[in-house]
Amino acid sequence: MGAFDALGIAGSGLRTHQTWLDALGSNIANSNTMRATTDNAFQAEMVMVSARAAGGVEITGSALSDAEGLLVHDPSHPLADADGYVRAPALDMASQMSQLIMAQRGFQASSQVVSFAQDTYTTAIGIGR
Template sequence: MSFLDSFDISASGMSAQRIRLDIAAENIANVDTTRTENGGPYIRKDVVLASYGKKTTFANALRAARTGSSVISTGKRGVRVAGITDDTRETKRVYNPTHPDADVNGYVEMPNVDVTKETVDAMSATRSYEANVTALNAIKMMTQKAMDIGK
């Protein structure tokens, strides 16, 4: 694995975490949306992440490092957004007979969004993004130090 692969891995992680943060913000913004284009309450969205690139075991990586071969460094690696799915949990029913979307019994179907969970997801995405930035900066510093050695 070359040091440039490390840049790709960190960059893909930052991109994936940005999308996670965007989806958490969208979910929070729609916490009170009772009517969508599809005719029902907003349904919470979730991000599915997946790795991509050549997969290798630790034993193969160790063997490649010992022999000096570049078996591992073929193709880009990192993380990608495999999809954005709808949450399957039921929506909440709240009694509010004055609401324009209330049914004949006075209940309104509310989105299945939990603001606390979305806040935790947003914090997790932010911390993961920061970890990728830290790794990227460490790689950059190592590269600069290596170039200084060559002077």
């Protein structure tokens, strides 16, 4: 492991957790998005990640949840069909909130590693003076 590998590994963690946080934020913000029964429901985004051979992680893509969603009976909704149904996203808010906490903690941990690495490198440079 090279002298600056810790920064690269932690940086990849920061990027990955930020992307995960962005996706979760969008999912949570659209959890109450209703659509007509003839349209697809809002599809939650799930970030796909893999380990890099050199250390760290990388985003390999994303997947979307089921477009069918759930039919909800709400005859007063302006998009309701003749039977009073609208299409809602099939989104488990408990899972989204749990993932949000994990992503926040992962981002904080990666950020702390960057901070420690910077302090270590600064001290090492100071010793060489």
